[in-house]
Amino acid sequence: ARARQPPPRGLPWRPGANERGVRPRPRRPWARVGQRGKQRQRRSPQPFMSAPSTSAAGAAGEAHAGPDAASAGDGGELVLELLEEDEDDEACDREEAQDGWFAASQQQHELQSAGAGEAGTEAGAGPSAADEPAWKDYATVFTNDKAGMGDNMVHSKEHVQRVVYEMSQGSPHFENERRKERAADERASRMEAHVRAATEQALQAARRRADAALTALELTRRSDRAWALFDMDQFFFAVHAQKDPKLHEVPVAVGGIGMISTANYAARRYGVRSAMPGFIAKKLCPQLTFVRSDFAEYSRVSKLFGEALRPFDPEGTAYQAGLDECYVDLKAASAARDETPAETCAAARAAIKAATGITVSAGLAPSRQLAKVASDLNKPDGQYVLPSNRGAVVACAR
DNA sequence: GCGGATCAC
DNA sequence: TATGGTGATCCGC
Ligand SMILES: Nc1ccn([C@H]2C[C@H](O)[C@@H](COP(=O)(O)OP(=O)(O)OP(=O)(O)O)O2)c(=O)n1
Ligand SMILES: [Mg+2]
Numbered sequence A: 001a002r003a004r005q006p007p008p009r010g011l012p013w014r015p016g017a018n019e020r021g022v023r024p025r026p027r028r029p030w031a032r033v034g035q036r037g038k039q040r041q042r043r044s045p046q047p048f049m050s051a052p053s054t055s056a057a058g059a060a061g062e063a064h065a066g067p068d069a070a071s072a073g074d075g076g077e078l079v080l081e082l083l084e085e086d087e088d089d090e091a092c093d094r095e096e097a098q099d100g101w102f103a104a105s106q107q108q109h110e111l112q113s114a115g116a117g118e119a120g121t122e123a124g125a126g127p128s129a130a131d132e133p134a135w136k137d138y139a140t141v142f143t144n145d146k147a148g149m150g151d152n153m154v155h156s157k158e159h160v161q162r163v164v165y166e167m168s169q170g171s172p173h174f175e176n177e178r179r180k181e182r183a184a185d186e187r188a189s190r191m192e193a194h195v196r197a198a199t200e201q202a203l204q205a206a207r208r209r210a211d212a213a214l215t216a217l218e219l220t221r222r223s224d225r226a227w228a229l230f231d232m233d234q235f236f237f238a239v240h241a242q243k244d245p246k247l248h249e250v251p252v253a254v255g256g257i258g259m260i261s262t263a264n265y266a267a268r269r270y271g272v273r274s275a276m277p278g279f280i281a282k283k284l285c286p287q288l289t290f291v292r293s294d295f296a297e298y299s300r301v302s303k304l305f306g307e308a309l310r311p312f313d314p315e316g317t318a319y320q321a322g323l324d325e326c327y328v329d330l331k332a333a334s335a336a337r338d339e340t341p342a343e344t345c346a347a348a349r350a351a352i353k354a355a356t357g358i359t360v361s362a363g364l365a366p367s368r369q370l371a372k373v374a375s376d377l378n379k380p381d382g383q384y385v386l387p388s389n390r391g392a393v394v395a396c397a398r
Numbered sequence B: 001g002c003g004g005a006t007c008a009c
Numbered sequence C: 001t002a003t004g005g006t007g008a009t010c011c012g013c
Helices: A076-083 A089-097 A105-116 A157-168 A172-197 A200-218 A235-243 A245-249 A278-284 A295-312 A331-337 A341-356 A368-375 A390-397
Strands: A227-232 A252-255 A260-263 A289-291 A325-329 A360-365 A383-385
Touching (some): A157 A172, A157 A278, A227 A295, A227 A341, A227 A368, A235 A260, A235 A295, A252 A278, A260 A278, A295 A325, A295 A341, A325 A368, A331 A341, A341 A360, A341 A383, A360 A368, A368 A383, A368 A390
Parallel strands (some): A252 A289, A360 A383
Antiparallel strands (some): A227 A325, A252 A260
């Protein structure tokens, strides 16, 4: 790991800035840092658990486990991504390998065929089986766990799910969601059939490649970086609350009866969340009030946020992803300030608060992806430090 | 380059 | 009654 070339550094703060002064953000930006504009050669799709054919991937002693090693799309790739160092070609290769046999690109075709089919014929995507109430299988993002919505909730998850179902069912949106569920079910069935059909030999080969990939990844974790992800708390709402701090005390959503961009913490206790239609939120929380969104203002505050971080980024590692998030490697700043990265992180958060008046949470970790995961763990107005060792990383991933 | 689709915030 | 705006990627054509 030490022998490898360090990743490209020292990118300017705003290369080819767009109107926000923000570098365009690819799906996993860090996988292509320093490679903008270069078209990477695409590999042809590899079926899950295919033999490594004659490619170099199968060569003995090859540290790089090959493009299909982590492409199963079975959930294993999340673990791999969390374990890996994330700024090299291999990470990029693995990402592209996921565009193979079971990749989302297939979903376009599945969506069309699922749409043609009769509603409710596939298990899990129609009226629920047996005596279960119909709302029980209408799973939406609104019943997923979300950091900071654990205790002191007014409504149970089940209540939220039922209200969302009752307010949605029969609508065009609802039917479209059902159609997408059917497509996902079809995709899962295909994958399961493929695994069932695999020979024991193929399964063993796949396990060996997975083990090799894990071993290789384990060597890539580095402790010479201290990636922080700063994420503003209740961002859109917080911008409005600057002018009217009393808003913090009552349930408020940003948006309107049609759609909510975000909600304050008082409203989240009722299950009111980003991307929830306002009329459903009103059902969950009748006293909810709305404020109209103001993108120009969010944009202005976002710039202040980014500028507040510049003194903590002498090497130009910062990357502003969206309006309320920014990745920075704090290693250089913490060395210069003769502090631990955690202390520097806290100082940076204080600087953001001073510049914007809004609290911010942060995660600090050996890779950006881990920093992002960690940033939710002590929200709001907190930070979580994830040390650079396997035990801590695995415990956090779990 | 465009339209369809997906994803993140 | 009623399901967004903004910015990005990827695919097939
Ligand atoms: N579906 C979504 C999700 C988010 N946003 C906007 C509003 C949020 O304020 C902002 C930041 O998104 P976050 O996920 O960080 O949510 P918040 O900052 O509002 O809350 P948190 O304190 O959980 O970070 O992006 C949006 O318009 N639509
Ligand atoms: Mg936020």
